[in-house]
Amino acid sequence: MDGGRISTDDGVDATPETGGRPMRADAVKNRQRILDAAAEVFASEGVSVPIDAVAARAGVGVGTLYRHFPTKEALFEAIVLTKLIDLADAARAGAGASDPGQAFFAFVQLMAAEATMKRDLFDALDAAGIDFKSRCADGVEALQAGITTLLGRAVAVGAVRDDVDAGEVVALIIGACHAAESIGGNAESVQRLVGVVCGGLRRSAEAL
Amino acid sequence: MDGGRISTDDGVDATPETGGRPMRADAVKNRQRILDAAAEVFASEGVSVPIDAVAARAGVGVGTLYRHFPTKEALFEAIVLTKLIDLADAARAGAGASDPGQAFFAFVQLMAAEATMKRDLFDALDAAGIDFKSRCADGVEALQAGITTLLGRAVAVGAVRDDVDAGEVVALIIGACHAAESIGGNAESVQRLVGVVCGGLRRSAEAL
């Protein structure tokens, strides 16, 4: 329920055409069906679903899937990358707000909501430190940059403590989402737990 | 590096004897070696290590391992259960402290330190909501009860906000550990991030 649009501008990236010839009509259609199906399935089941499930959902054979995306990981990346960029855009959009503190916390809640409803993004960010960061470098960097800006402004205004960086913020939020899921985990509890973490992000804290 | 002691008092639980006859000496020894090896391996590599690795580490064949623990999951439970109970004991111990607030936050940091150094506990608590809670019910309940007491006292003194329950606290802490791991994740950063969460747990918070 999203439609995994990808930058198919002139095909430098994700196999939109092979060589120089335009893709056959059915191929284009199938590619899109696969992206849509994968987005749904990854989001609801997580990254560990069998690739067959994705193919079945898309109504194509595994062979077809593999012709479009040479590897399960490639498919995963194709989908997550767009989501990361969407989030980065949202962060940029909030950077001009008049109230930096509010903009920051609003973005945090947005990211939390996104990550919770879509286990794939969740998993992706979760594994960010491992070897995923390097593959989706573009998206991760863009997001990191956007958050850094938001965070910097919020800190400058004194709305947020000054001893955390963007990476830690992302990690904490994803952690809170994890937390919400391991409990009953509806949208409301996510918001509550993220709210607790936000409380911790506001200004100082005795070092305990 | 811990030694997985288990309540082998009179053998009602974890297969210390089969039927009514006492276990053979070598069997007792091997059982313990398996528990120790599994504790080490699970802690350092996580729950997903091949069972062969555990057997190899213990210096026994897989057959032997399976005779003592009918399933990988059973072995996992045997180990985690003792750790949960240890934590629950620690919680109980802190319940009599004169400063409830400090006792609560000290316990939280203890739990975080434990969970981080031992990926198994981490994984276990992480999956607590899924179908693990039912299996290690004893341990989870004991821990939950201990934390509830600590939390209740801390709340009563006004050191902690009154709108979170024990389950949420555990979830948040595990989430913070996850967070610390996905970054560089040394012991120090764990403490920092858990500190942020603790900050959020202190007293009220504007609802955002």
Add this chain to the structure above:
DNA sequence: TGACAAACGGAACCTTCGTTCCGTATAGTG
């Protein structure tokens, strides 16, 4: 010490899952 039940080791088995291969179907073109 001899016999037997208990325990051992590890090869073999089965299932799951990612990936490849190839015979078949079809969009696009003259």
Add this chain to the structure above:
DNA sequence: CACTATACGGAACGAAGGTTCCGTTTGTCA
């Protein structure tokens, strides 16, 4: 309409890991 490059489906393959089976070893007891 026929021809060919492109794309398709799904069976087959191989690696990985959990579990079982069985011939061999060993502790225990008379």
